[in-house]
Amino acid sequence: MAASGVSESRLPLLDDTVDGSVDYKGRAVSRFSSGGWRSASFIIGVEVAERFAYYGIESNLINYLTGSLGQSTAAAAANVNAWAGMCSLLPLLGAFVADSFLGRYRTIVVASAIYILGLGLLTLSAILPSISSSGCENTNKIVSCSHQFQVILFFFSLYLVGIGQSGHKPCVQAFGADQFDGQNPEECKAKSSFFNWWYFSLCAGTLVALWMLNYIQDNLSWALGFGIPCITMTIGLVIFLLGTKTYRFVIKGDERNPFLRIGRVFILAIKNWRTSSSAIAIEEEAHGTLPDKSSCQFRFLNKALLAPDGSKEYGKLCSVNEVEEAKAVLRLGPIWATSLVYAIVFAQPPTFFTKQGVTMDRSITPGFSIPAATLQSFVSLAIISFLPIYDRIIVPIARSFTRKPAGITILQRIGAGLFISAISMLIAALVEIKRLRTAQECGLVDMPNVTIPMSVWWLVPQYALAGVSNVFTMVGLQEFFYDQVPNDLRSVGLSLYLSIFGVGSFLSSFLISAIEKATGGDGRDSWFANNLNRGHLDYFYLLLAGLSFAALAVYMYFAKSYIYNKGNRT
Known part of the structure; x- marks a missing residue:
């Protein structure tokens, strides 16, 4: 929105100006009349609306697919994971x-x-069954065609929502963080807290969606359950637009496309792969890159400092800054890869955790039972409860010992969450073992539609631990992938963070399909049988726990040797 230059008129006082930022008209901005928490509040508003809409769909999607659309449990879980994966990739x-x-x-x-x-189209697809049933009761062919059109429209709308999120999700948080000047001591501290309270606000929106929309979808109308998020998202966009005049727009440091700029480093390094080490050493010494520890890492990229023909003609070679940017992006790879198992675990609450809850006693009063999908609210409740404790108590105490602004390093925070996530899967397996034993003792193994006399509150610990692990790992990954990339690529950094959960969802879908094929067939019940009383989710959870501990060990190895970018928080 902002222009690349700054007009000469209406400039704030020099000591009042935020370097590297302009307003919506391209003018220099005042620190006290722009940005900060005021601007961030408008941006948080639209993201709360988006999370309300997203989880209003995703949290109960498996029940819509197995109910209204008649899919099997395994197929529905795979479809939910595939859609969630696409939304994150x-x-x-x-x-x-x-x-x-x-x-x-x-x-x-x-x-x-x-x-x-x-x-809006998703809401329309949920209305169609009532239209078809009213006018086509006696014509099976017409009803069948109408149902097929409903399914097509539903999935088209669902993936259109994913396309909308693809532009929304990586930009909103980065734009919010842009409202704080990292070079100002006070705003730097506020920026660190921003990631905590950002996630707190999103979880509050998610919590409302889980409590309100899931009840409406299960007891009143799916059309209304999809329509309310549409209205909420519209209001969120209006709120975001109202804050336009207060926003800070970061000026790009290099007008060239950042993707092409960094991609060119890798291309030149590949073209120069035969270049002698002595030639590269001479060039490194000339640029002064060797004394810096980070410059010695991924040293093969230093070959991009020479043009392919060995000349030093301007325009044919990359600058030191460009090479360091490429190294910063490449350095993220091991952390990204070792977080994938965490993302697979993250995919379970809206799928198999929810299906577990359907089979258990969910009654609160004699005439009222909570929707199974609403149990996911305990993830959000744990986050909302624990985040203020972490931000206001744990961080200051840790800061007094470590002298670090964030108390502990970002990677230590992520690692703690990975450990808690692994523990949550062990507990989930133990609870599922008890559920299966209860079904067997009560003679309900072959009665999948009969409620097992075991309170659904047994599932609360695994949901709560998932929430606590999110406080550490989710927020840590957000801050890590925002801080550890070049300024021009911060939207890309946050999209890389999101892609962890996209790939993780696809891996979860693949894992489910592979296990379904390996354990089912020939009259056998798979681990994910439609009758969960004959399935073995406990085996699946134990498998995920084992994979989580293995991934944690590999993560600790790479985290220990990770070199933080210069000038970024640790």
């Missing part, structure tokens, strides 16, 4: 569009409009 494309062409502000506006359109 497409932000890479949205980040590319934002950082290379539209900018974060415009991308958020366009993506929100697409999001609203998808939600």
Whole structure:
């Protein structure tokens, strides 16, 4: 939205100006009249609306697929994971569009409009069954065609929502963090807290969705359950637009496309792979790159300092800054890869955890039972309860010992969450073992539609631990992938964080399909049998716990040797 230059008129006082930022008209901005928590509040508003809409769909989607659309448990879980994976992977494309062409502000506006359109069509697809049943009761062919059209429209709308999120998700948080000046001591501290309270606000929106929308969807109407998120998202976009005049827009340091700039480093390094080490050493000494420890890592990229023909003609070689940017991006790879198992575990609450809850006693009063999907609210409740404790108590205590602004390093925070996540899967396995034993003792193994006399509150610990692990790992990953990339690529950094959960969801879907095929067939009940009383989710959870501990060990190895970028928080 902002221009690349700054007009000479209406400039604030020099000591009042925020370096590297302009307002929506391209003018220099005052520190006290722009940015900060005031601007961040508008941005948080649209993201709360988006999370309300997203979880209003995703949290109960498996019940809609197995109920209204008649899919099997395994097929529905795979479809939920595939859609969630796409929603987390497409932000890479949205980040590319934002950082290379539209900018974060415009991308958020366009993506929100697409999001609203998808939600509107999703609501329409849920209305169709009532239309078809009223006019086609005696014509099976027409009813069948209408149902097929409903399914097509539903999945088209669902993936249109994913496309809208692809531009929305990587930009909103980065744009919010842009409202704080990292070079100012006070704003730097506020920026660190921003990631905590950002996640707190999102979980509050998610909690409302889980309590309100799941009840409406299960007891009143799916059309209403999809329509309310559409209205909420529209209101969120209006709130975001109202804050336009207060926003800070970061000026790009290099007008060249950041993707092409970094990609060129890898291309030149590959072209120069035969270059002698002595030639590279001479060039490194000339640029002064060797004394820095980070410059010695991924040293093969230093070959991009020479042109392919060995000359030093300007325009044919990369600068030291460009090479260091490429190294910073490459350095993220091991952390990204070792977080994938955490993402697989993250995919379980809206799928198999929810299906477990359906089979258990969910009654609160004689005439009222909570929807199974609402149990996911305990993840949000744990986050909302624990985040203030972490931000206001744990961090200050840790800071007094470590002298670090954030108390502990970002990677230590992520690692703690990975450990808690592994423990949550062990507990989930133990609870499932008890559920299966209870079904067997009560003679309900072959009665999947009969409620097992075991309170659904047994599932609360695994949900709560999932929430606590999110406080450490989710928020830590957000801050890590924002801080450890070049300024021009911060939308890409956050999209890389999101892609962890996209790939993790696809891996979860693949794992479910592979296990379903390996353990089912020939009259056998698979681990994910439609009758969960004959399935073995306990085996699946134990498998995930084992994978989690193995991934944690590998993560600790790479985290220990990780070199933080210069000037970024640790």
